Amino acid sequence: MLKRRxxxxxxxxxxxxxxxxxxxxxxxxxxxxxxxxxRGGEPLLVLPLQPGERFTVHYYHSVENAPIWEVxxxxxxxxxxxxxxxxxxxxxxxxxMPGVGRMVMxxxxxxxxxxxxxxxxxxxxxxxxxxxxxxxxxxxxxNLSAMAPHQAVTFSARPVSLLGRLWxxxxxxxATPRTxxx
Numbered sequence: 554m555l556k557r558r559x560x561x562x563x564x565x566x567x568x569x570x571x572x573x574x575x576x577x578x579x580x581x582x583x584x585x586x587x588x589x590x591x592r593g594g595e596p597l598l599v600l601p602l603q604p605g606e607r608f609t610v611h612y613y614h615s616v617e618n619a620p621i622w623e624v625x626x627x628x629x630x631x632x633x634x635x636x637x638x639x640x641x642x643x644x645x646x647x648x649x650m651p652g653v654g655r656m657v658m659x660x661x662x663x664x665x666x667x668x669x670x671x672x673x674x675x676x677x678x679x680x681x682x683x684x685x686x687x688x689x690x691x692x693x694x695x696n697l698s699a700m701a702p703h704q705a706v707t708f709s710a711r712p713v714s715l716l717g718r719l720w721x722x723x724x725x726x727x728a729t730p731r732t733x734x735x
Contacts, residue, residue: 583718585627587710589688589697597700599726600690601718602710604629607636609689612698614640615680622689625672631710633672639664674709691732 587608589598600608610623624637637654639662654668679686679697686697697706713721721729 581715582629583713583715585629585631585710586713586717586721587627587633587708589706589708591701591704591706596726596728597697597706598688598690598695598730599728600688601713601721601729602627610677610686611689611694612680612684612686615684617641625708626669627710629712631712633675633708633710635668635670635672637664637666637668672708674707676705676707678705679703690730693730693732695730 585602585604587598587600587602588596589600590596602608605626605628607624607626610625612621613619614621619641622637622639623635624639626634626636628634639659641662653670654665657664657666677686677697679701681702682698684698688695688697725731
């Protein structure tokens, strides 16, 4: 009986310590998670991001067939912002918005930089193959037009705890592309 008590006390202390560590990890911020989801479906992409980290929506303009890049970021609270637009030439719906960002040239591309305009959660109607709506993230490219042509997908982000981030690092969501952690 005495031997059992000697073993039980350290085990209970260890268990309480482990529970305390898990509780603390559940309250420490661990970044954000961006989800790209069709209405009523499972996520097509789940991207773990650090606050301020960028991802890009790349596609070909449906009228001009010119390449376009829209660079976005997500803050620690899960708010999505558009940071930059880059395109070869003005097309329908493209161009400078007065008072937003500044226009520069990068080689043949017109670029609106320093936008930092909040978009919040937004819906993208994915174009057909040829429009090739593609998400560029940490050296990966995921073509949404090949996965969900003509579907509306929602871009949403939410903060995750350090515990959640560590969990996803060990067991990634099946919709998370394999990348190198930044």
